Structure formats: structure tokens, C-alpha cells
Amino acid sequence: MDLTDARILVTGGAGFIGSQLSDRLLADGNEVVVVDDFSNGREEWVPAGAEVLEADLTNRDAVTDAIDADLDLVFHLAARKDPNDDDPRGQFDENTTMTHLLLEACRDAGVEGFAFASSSTVYGEAPRPTPEDFAPLEPISVYGASKLGEEGLVSTYAHSHGLTAWTFRFANVVGPRLRGAVIPDFLEKLRANPESLTILGDGRQEKSYLHVDDCVDAMCHVVDRAGADDVESDGGATYTYNLGTRTTTSVDRIADIVSDVLDLDPDYEYTGGDRGWTGDVPRMRLSIEKLAAIGWTPNLESDDAVRRAAEELADEIDEA
Incomplete structure (x- = not known):
């Protein structure tokens, strides 16, 4: 997907990675809509030129209002992450609910692209370096379990409803x-x-540990290149990539x-x-050989x- 002159919504766009992704997308000539509840993000981190919507993405009406037919792509980075969370059920429900509602709204509005920030935690304690096709996936944290559940939702909507989806399994981003x-x-x-x-x-x-500049660059590269040579794909595809270092x-x-x-x-x-x-x-x-095969390796x-x-x-x- 060409990430120039597109209308892109970034959930969690006032946060650590989301704000810096939003800045990159604007610099590349895109129109950017940032959606955040500012529970973790900061309004001053949102780059100038982005449209800002303050919204609770666990609320169906708020999500429906945020997603419109003019959007080309959603980057979904919003998540609740707390390794010492005293409400693990709430963390799991909140993360999976946000993703489900966003996917539903994208289907209803006809948005064709969905890029999802997952995590290396879906692998659990796996052999290293861990490739994307490693199985079985056995997370050992509620956060990892929620990310694995969300990946399942993304895959379902891609294959059942014609969405093109890109899933990123992050290393530790700094x-x-x-x-x-x-x-x-x-x-x-x-x-x-x-x-x-x-x-x-x-x-x-x-x-x-992956620097945020490399992380943002890798996400954009994957959306731009993954599936670009797949002439048989007309939606209904999901592309999963590890983002990390060797x-x-x-x-x-x-x-x-x-x-x-x-x-x-x-x-x-x-x-x-x-x-x-x-x-x-x-x-x-993480193994990043699949990422290297489409022409990207980290600078740091x-x-x-x-x-x-x-x-x-x-x-x-x-x-x-």
C-alpha cells in the first residue's frame, strides 16, 4: 500500500510509538487522524498538522464516529499494558474489545487496510531466534494473551471480510x-x-531492543512492501512480521x-x-529474516x- 497522499487513522497516536509514527506519516504527505484517550499519551506529543479525536475506543459509538469511509488505513497501536496489572481480566477485555470494535467499524465503513501492533510476547518462552511461523504460540502474560487474541480477530476479519492486514510483532522498542x-x-x-x-x-x-525510529520505519516499509508483489491478493490477506534486531x-x-x-x-x-x-x-x-527479505534491516x-x-x-x- 502506498503511504503517500493517504488518509490514515492512528489509534494511540499521542503515545510513545504512535506519536512518532504520526509524525512520519505526516512528513510523507499523508493526512493523519490521531485517536487517543490520553490515559498514557500526551497531547503535546501529537504532531502539528494531525487531526485529533479524544475517544474511548472501548465505546462502540466512539469507534463508529472515528472510522469513516474516507479512511484508507488504520494503524492500531492503542493498548493497555501493565505487567503488574491488578485487573488482568480488565486488561484482556479492554484490548480485545478495542480491536474488535475497530475491525467491525472498518468493515462497515469499507476501510481496506488495517495495521496492527502486536508483540513478541505472543511467543511466550520460545526458542531463539523465533520466526513468525513458530508454533504453538503460548504466551505467559495476560498482555501476551490479549495480543494473541487480537491477532486472531485481525486474521478473521482479513480472511472473512476482505480486509488487508499487516501485523507487527515488536521486540522491546526504546x-x-x-x-x-x-x-x-x-x-x-x-x-x-x-x-x-x-x-x-x-x-x-x-x-x-529496537529504536523507535527503526520501528516506525519498519512499519511503514512493511505496509508499503509486504504483499506488493502478490498479484492474486485483492484484500482478504494478512501479513505478519517480526520487528526487532539480530x-x-x-x-x-x-x-x-x-x-x-x-x-x-x-x-x-x-x-x-x-x-x-x-x-x-x-x-x-526474534528472527527478522522475513523482514530482511523485503529489504529492511535496522540501522541500530x-x-x-x-x-x-x-x-x-x-x-x-x-x-x-
């Missing part, structure tokens, strides 16, 4: 505007106490990088165990993505 994750957590802890840093788990958890970074290494960025040498203290929280996947590395590998994000966030948090 960069400016990131909140509630390991890099900003370490920055805030070290600002409060430069002498000591508490690390969840044993510090040996090891995962791929390398990984440990939590201890992240602590070292963040400490170096702040020019500190703290003592590390560990909470213990091989994972940071219930549902945490200690080790994750995992360590470099972490360092750049730490530098950006250190400046951003200082200014907040």
Missing part, C-alpha cells in the same frame, strides 16, 4: 517518550540515588550503559529470580539502540 520501561526506570532511580541501583530479577535477562542486550548491560551515560558508577542490588516480574520472558530474540543494533535511547531520555527527563 527511544524518546518511552515511559514505564527499564531505561527510564534506571534513569529515574539513579537521579534519585546515584550510589545504588536496584535491578529486578538477576540482571541476566536478555532481549532485543542482537540482544542484558539488563546488566543496560544498567552499565545508563550509568555510563550519566557518568556514574553505582552498586547494583538485585531483587532475585530469573525474571523481573510474573509473566516476564527472560530471554527474547540492540546495544546501540539502548545507548541512543538512554541519551535521548536522559535529556528529556531532565527537561520534564
